[in-house]
Amino acid sequence: DTGVSQNPRHKITKRGQNVTFRCDPISEHNRLYWYRQTLGQGPEFLTYFQNEAQLEKSRLLSDRFSAERPKGSFSTLEIQRTEQGDSAMYLCASSLAGLAGASPDEQFFGPGTRLTVL
Amino acid sequence: GENVEQHPSTLSVQEGDSAVIKCTYSDSASNYFPWYKQELGKGPQLIIDIRSNVGEKKDQRIAVTLNKTAKHFSLHITETQPEDSAVYFCASFRTYKYIFGTGTRLKVLA
Numbered sequence: 001d002t003g004v005s006q007n008p009r010h011k012i013t014k015r016g017q018n019v020t021f022r023c024d025p026i027s028e029h030n031r032l033y034w035y036r037q038t039l040g041q042g043p044e045f046l047t048y049f050q051n052e053a054q055l056e057k058s059r060l061l062s063d064r065f066s067a068e069r070p071k072g073s074f075s076t077l078e079i080q081r082t083e084q085g086d087s088a089m090y091l092c093a094s095s096l097a098g099l100a101g102a103s104p105d106e107q108f109f110g111p112g113t114r115l116t117v118l
Numbered sequence: 119g120e121n122v123e124q125h126p127s128t129l130s131v132q133e134g135d136s137a138v139i140k141c142t143y144s145d146s147a148s149n150y151f152p153w154y155k156q157e158l159g160k161g162p163q164l165i166i167d168i169r170s171n172v173g174e175k176k177d178q179r180i181a182v183t184l185n186k187t188a189k190h191f192s193l194h195i196t197e198t199q200p201e202d203s204a205v206y207f208c209a210s211f212r213t214y215k216y217i218f219g220t221g222t223r224l225k226v227l228a
Contacts, residue, residue, distance in 0.1 A: 004161070031214070033216070040220070040221070041220055041221065042122075042124075042207045042209070042218030042219050042220050042221050043162065043207070043216075043218045044218070045215055045216060045217070048214055048215070050214075055214070056214065056215065091161055091162075093161070104149060104150030104167075104169065104211045106152070106164055106167070107152075107164065107216070108164075109154075109161030109162050109163065110161050111159070111160055111161050112160075112161050
């Protein structure tokens with residue numbers, strides 16, 4: 001399967017613990033997005049990478065969230081000191097774009113990681 | 119701030135009828151408008167998209183229309199089938215950032 005993969009698919013943690021999610025995009029895709037989706041809502045933009053550079057981070061994202069894409073391939077999203085309000089589905093998407101920023105591109109989404117904070 | 123409004127939130131149609139979902143965006147610089155279908159336990163999947171220089175696009179039973187002046191775009195599904203039942207999201211794109219609507223749960227009744 002050459003689609004976007006995310007691991008783990010489900011994560012249950014206690015409040016205050018740190019969690020890390022991994023996203024493996026489609027090979028050769030240079031753009032990678034992280035989104036958060038809560039029940040009954042559309043995906044909410046969290047952050048965006050062009051290759052290994054993190055070019056944008058949502059102002060809604062607290063300092064407890066950090067994302068990396070060290071070699072421009074896979075990406076990790078870490079949440080420190082989790083809170084119950086962090087419970088959500090975390091989606092990753094990748095795309096291939098020729099120009100940085102301006103050109104729209106078709107995103108391919110992974111299946112998501114469902115986080116439950118007790 | 120930027121937002122996309124989507125209506126209705128739920129829609130039930132009889133099999134074979136048409137379904138229409140409407141979205142309104144706020145950022146006039148948006149230049150790309152995709153529609154996604156999300157099934158339970160899966161990530162959204164692109165079903166059709168339209169760019170700002172086009173007014174209408176059709177792919178078999180699915181069509182999208184765009185009115186840039188009014189900042190409206192709509193998804194039309196004809197001859198609905200039970201497998202069309204899912205949550206549908208519209209989105210707008212501007213400079214790498216996507217803004218999604220709140221979703222429409224479509225139920226196609228057999």
